[in-house]
Amino acid sequence: MDAVYFDHNASSPLDERVLAAMMPYLASGNASSRHSFGRKAREAVDTARQQVAESLGAHPTQLVFTSGGTESDNLGLLGIGANLKPSQILVSAVEHPAVMRTAEAMRRQGWALRKVGVGAEGLVRIDDFFAALEVPTGLVSVMMANNETGVVQDIATMAELAKQRKAVFHTDAVQGLGKMPINFAELNRHGVGALSVSAHKIGGPQGAGALVFDKKLDLRAIQFGGGQEKGLRGGSENVAAIVGFGAACSILKVQQSAQHTHQLREVLEQGITELGGVIFGASAKRLSNTSFFAFPDVDGETLVVALDRAGFAVASGSACSSDSTDPSPVLLAMGVMPELAQGAVRVSLNHSNTMQEVQDFLKALNHALKKMQQLAAIAA
Amino acid sequence: MAYSDKVLDHYENPRNVGALDKNDDHVGTGMVGAPACGDVMKLQIRVNDDGIIEDAKFKTYGCGSAIASSSLVTEWLKGKNLDQAMTIKNSDIAEELALPPVKIHCSVLAEDAIKAAIADLKQKQAA
Amino acid sequence: MSKTPIYLDYSATTPVDKRVAEAMIPYLTEKFGNPASRSHSFGWEADDAVENAREQVAALVNADSKEIVWTSGATESNNLAIKGAANFYAASKGKHIITVMTEHKAVIDPVRELERQGFEATFLEPEPNGLVDIAKFKAALRPDTVLASVMLVNNEIGVIQDIEAIGNLCRANGTIFHVDAAQATGKVEINLEKLPVDLMSFSAHKTYGPKGIGALYVRRKPRVRLEAQMHGGGHERGFRSGTLPTHQIVGMGEAFRIAKDEMALENARIRRLRDKLLAGLSEIEEVYVNGDLKQRVPHNLNISFNYVEGESLIMAVKDIAVSSGSACTSASLEPSYVLRALGRSDELAHSSIRFSIGRYTTEEDVDYTIDLLKTKIEKLRELSPLWEMFQEGIDISKVEWAAH
Ligand SMILES: Cc1ncc(COP(=O)(O)O)c(C=O)c1O
Ligand SMILES: Cc1ncc(COP(=O)(O)O)c(C=O)c1O
Numbered sequence: 001m002d003a004v005y006f007d008h009n010a011s012s013p014l015d016e017r018v019l020a021a022m023m024p025y026l027a028s029g030n031a032s033s034r035h036s037f038g039r040k041a042r043e044a045v046d047t048a049r050q051q052v053a054e055s056l057g058a059h060p061t062q063l064v065f066t067s068g069g070t071e072s073d074n075l076g077l078l079g080i081g082a083n084l085k086p087s088q089i090l091v092s093a094v095e096h097p098a099v100m101r102t103a104e105a106m107r108r109q110g111w112a113l114r115k116v117g118v119g120a121e122g123l124v125r126i127d128d129f130f131a132a133l134e135v136p137t138g139l140v141s142v143m144m145a146n147n148e149t150g151v152v153q154d155i156a157t158m159a160e161l162a163k164q165r166k167a168v169f170h171t172d173a174v175q176g177l178g179k180m181p182i183n184f185a186e187l188n189r190h191g192v193g194a195l196s197v198s199a200h201k202i203g204g205p206q207g208a209g210a211l212v213f214d215k216k217l218d219l220r221a222i223q224f225g226g227g228q229e230k231g232l233r234g235g236s237e238n239v240a241a242i243v244g245f246g247a248a249c250s251i252l253k254v255q256q257s258a259q260h261t262h263q264l265r266e267v268l269e270q271g272i273t274e275l276g277g278v279i280f281g282a283s284a285k286r287l288s289n290t291s292f293f294a295f296p297d298v299d300g301e302t303l304v305v306a307l308d309r310a311g312f313a314v315a316s317g318s319a320c321s322s323d324s325t326d327p328s329p330v331l332l333a334m335g336v337m338p339e340l341a342q343g344a345v346r347v348s349l350n351h352s353n354t355m356q357e358v359q360d361f362l363k364a365l366n367h368a369l370k371k372m373q374q375l376a377a378i379a380a
Numbered sequence: 381m382a383y384s385d386k387v388l389d390h391y392e393n394p395r396n397v398g399a400l401d402k403n404d405d406h407v408g409t410g411m412v413g414a415p416a417c418g419d420v421m422k423l424q425i426r427v428n429d430d431g432i433i434e435d436a437k438f439k440t441y442g443c444g445s446a447i448a449s450s451s452l453v454t455e456w457l458k459g460k461n462l463d464q465a466m467t468i469k470n471s472d473i474a475e476e477l478a479l480p481p482v483k484i485h486c487s488v489l490a491e492d493a494i495k496a497a498i499a500d501l502k503q504k505q506a507a
Numbered sequence: 508m509s510k511t512p513i514y515l516d517y518s519a520t521t522p523v524d525k526r527v528a529e530a531m532i533p534y535l536t537e538k539f540g541n542p543a544s545r546s547h548s549f550g551w552e553a554d555d556a557v558e559n560a561r562e563q564v565a566a567l568v569n570a571d572s573k574e575i576v577w578t579s580g581a582t583e584s585n586n587l588a589i590k591g592a593a594n595f596y597a598a599s600k601g602k603h604i605i606t607v608m609t610e611h612k613a614v615i616d617p618v619r620e621l622e623r624q625g626f627e628a629t630f631l632e633p634e635p636n637g638l639v640d641i642a643k644f645k646a647a648l649r650p651d652t653v654l655a656s657v658m659l660v661n662n663e664i665g666v667i668q669d670i671e672a673i674g675n676l677c678r679a680n681g682t683i684f685h686v687d688a689a690q691a692t693g694k695v696e697i698n699l700e701k702l703p704v705d706l707m708s709f710s711a712h713k714t715y716g717p718k719g720i721g722a723l724y725v726r727r728k729p730r731v732r733l734e735a736q737m738h739g740g741g742h743e744r745g746f747r748s749g750t751l752p753t754h755q756i757v758g759m760g761e762a763f764r765i766a767k768d769e770m771a772l773e774n775a776r777i778r779r780l781r782d783k784l785l786a787g788l789s790e791i792e793e794v795y796v797n798g799d800l801k802q803r804v805p806h807n808l809n810i811s812f813n814y815v816e817g818e819s820l821i822m823a824v825k826d827i828a829v830s831s832g833s834a835c836t837s838a839s840l841e842p843s844y845v846l847r848a849l850g851r852s853d854e855l856a857h858s859s860i861r862f863s864i865g866r867y868t869t870e871e872d873v874d875y876t877i878d879l880l881k882t883k884i885e886k887l888r889e890l891s892p893l894w895e896m897f898q899e900g901i902d903i904s905k906v907e908w909a910a911h
Pocket of ligand 1: 009175198
């Protein structure tokens with residue numbers, strides 16, 4: 001049996017049409033070269049820029065292509081921060097490490113880092129957020145949707161508050177893209193200054209991402225040399241990956257796949273609840289493809305390995321915090337007990353998954369849980 | 381850089397390349413630009429006794445737009461009298477060749493070359 | 508006849524070798540996992556591929572695979588090495604940096620950025636042949652020189668610096684030594700077990716691998732430390748966060764494996780072609796080779812054609828894809844800063860062409876190129892007032908030009 005892939009928030013397989021679009025450019029010229037080889041590459045990058053911009057409701061000139069979501073987050077924070085006088089940088093307690101570690105590193109440049117907590121459902125506490133803005137704040141970063149729980153934050157409201165305080169607002173939209181509608185122009189009116197996205201989460205290739213930014217901001221490069229991307233990101237353009245990113249954006253069917261995954265998740269979560277599982281962030285607004293859950297007294301790693309053997313690829317915690325077996329900081333921030341957080345398993349779907357797969361998964365889950373309980377009983 | 385078809389045409393088939401005898405009293409020679417700046421234009425005109433430009437020749441060291449600008453003005457100059465020649469403006473050249481902003485200086489240089497050639501001629505004829 | 512345009516710009520980028528593309532495709536399709544996924548076979552499979560490629564890259568330069576850190580290209584490698592080492596060691600060693608005027612922008616620009624942050628930099632002027640004078644380098648070293656960065660092979664003129672001698676001086680001075688080797692892999696032997704180099708940058712797309720992937724060698728014995736420049740999930744042992752693009756890494760590994768296996772034969776073939784090109788072009792009057800001819804990779808020939816202007820020259824030779832100076836600067840009209848650093852006049856710098864030969868260049872390509880240049884140079888010189896003056900015996904350098 002072919003393995004069933006339920007880990008789309010970690011990386012989503014490349015769509016065939018994306019691969020087809022990329023193939024000619026795997027062998028393309030350097031986009032900065034003037035001759036015809038280089039010109040073709042340049043045009044392809046420009047087309048992709050339009051495609052990505054369009055899917056985000058942004059203008060092509062508002063885009064900087066990067067090597068991925070991590071670099072986009074680094075550029076968003078460090079690149080905007082570089083031309084601001086260091087003051088407070090405010091982030092949510094559930095940010096992806098690409099934002100969190102970057103914000104921490106900015107302390108060295110004199111920034112004071114303030115993390116705003118989330119409630120039990122994973123939503124930023126708006127009152128606390130507002131209170132934190134009492135302190136002069138240059139930069140705010142709150143993610144659009146969480147990679148582990150799928151919880152969607154009220155970005156527009158927070159951006160409005162930040163705008164009143166003249167703080168620049170960045171949002172990590174890596175998990176939002178493709179799974180919920182995003183319109184940068186509208187977010188920008190609410191005060192969002194910059195937004196990060198990544199190709200490999202939407203059926204594009206690994207190795208491409210973008211920062212979308214309000215051109216009124218004084219953005220500074222963090223990688224120097226060569227003058228590409230109007231001097232905002234040095235380095236030969238990754239033409240094939242950028243073309244793939246554009247193609248992936250151009251075939252997104254956000255509404256449709258959200259509806260589809262929502263139906264699957266309803267069935268999935270009903271089954272999980274019946275088996276005694278706890279679903280994190282269940283009553284908050286969430287990405288419809290994501291389900292993060294745990295079973296009391298069941299070790300997550302063991303469960304995930306058992307599921308892998310049964311042919312289901314799911315995640316324990318997040319792939320990005322490589323090698324760590326610590327309980328998810330996101331769950332701890334939500335006040336989940338470490339013992340329960342330790343057992344957390346994430347299922348993340350996309351349009352290609354089927355109801356049959358979900359039903360098979362629930363059977364396999366049931367089986368694995370029973371087996372683990374038996375083993376636990378013998379050991380006891 | 382994308383060149384217009386007209387620039388390409390003049391570049392591929394430059395008109396009136398060559399030299400006139402610079403010691404001839406009916407010939408005015410203008411040399412403008414500098415090698416270090418990347419362009420040097422040499423423009424020569426020969427007038428008949430009625431003061432009409434009968435012939436014009438050029439040689440240009442420079443980019444395609446510089447070559448096209450000087451080639452174009454040799455065509456325009458022929459048949460004009462000196463006063464008419466003086467009215468040729470760099471903007472006319474830039475417009476005719478659809479020069480991009482970074483290449484406007486080529487048309488300026490061509491206008492300068494015309495003026496220099498006429499000045500040279502007038503100086504000779506006054507002497 | 509050869510199919511035009513003929514690609515002679517392998518130093519700007521190389522096509523991906525078919526074998527490389529074939530190795531990559533499975534990692535774009537069925538083996539698409541995130542190598543950081545620890546919970547399923549998709550992730551493990553990707554991780555195995557990444558580690559295998561790391562071995563392949565290390566093998567080409569005789570390093571330990573644990574010394575290889577993946578990046579998005581040589582630009583990022585240079586930024587990480589230069590800013591990362593300078594910032595890490597500044598407090599203990601000092602804030603002086605040495606580099607060379609002919610380095611790639613991906614070295615110069617990060618160094619300039621450090622200057623803005625309070626570091627002091629010496630940009631050494633190379634000799635007229637493009638090589639760094641070792642005595643001058645030694646004289647530039649100071650007790651507070653924290654970092655030196657000197658490229659192995661120059662991208663415009665192909666000259667090979669004496670990295671070993673420079674590295675030994677750095678060692679003796681307690682200075683971290685970084686080498687940009689983006690243009691060197693597959694062209695010159697690199698033995699990092701022997702070379703006194705602390706940090707070395709690589710790029711895949713100059714060696715028949717894909718764009719958007721590179722690596723930084725970070726020496727383990729003695730251990731070299733860096734301040735990370737990209738923060739996040741702690742990938743690459745904290746040196747460089749960000750999801751690893753598995754297919755590109757696999758491509759770089761395969762490209763470097765091929766380079767190791769085929770380098771000796773390939774370089775001999777390319778040298779024959781280059782020498783033929785040089786001989787052919789030397790039949791044209793008033794041509795000047797830029798950079799030392801002996802201490803140079805066989806892939807590169809950089810020649811100035813006197814009395815013709817650079818852009819019109821590029822237009823004239825549009826049937827061959829070449830560069831006038833580096834690809835990265837050719838959007839601007841400045842004459843090459845590399846050639847200027849060698850003391851070339853602006854005119855000669857403007858009229859230079861870099862021919863870079865590679866894996867798919869044929870003898871017919873070279874013949875075609877020689878014929879094309881002979882014809883076109885003649886045509887442009889017929890148009891050139893400077894050529895006319897030269898032939899009349901006028902010394903152009905003595906003419907007073909009206910500046911404009
Ligand atoms: C919310 C979020 N931000 C940033 C990233 C980093 O993106 P990339 O993997 O493209 O570096 C990820 C994925 O790992 C993510 O889920
Ligand atoms: C010597 C040198 N260093 C660095 C680079 C930049 O490499 P990349 O394109 O991989 O960022 C290049 C090529 O452009 C180069 O020639």
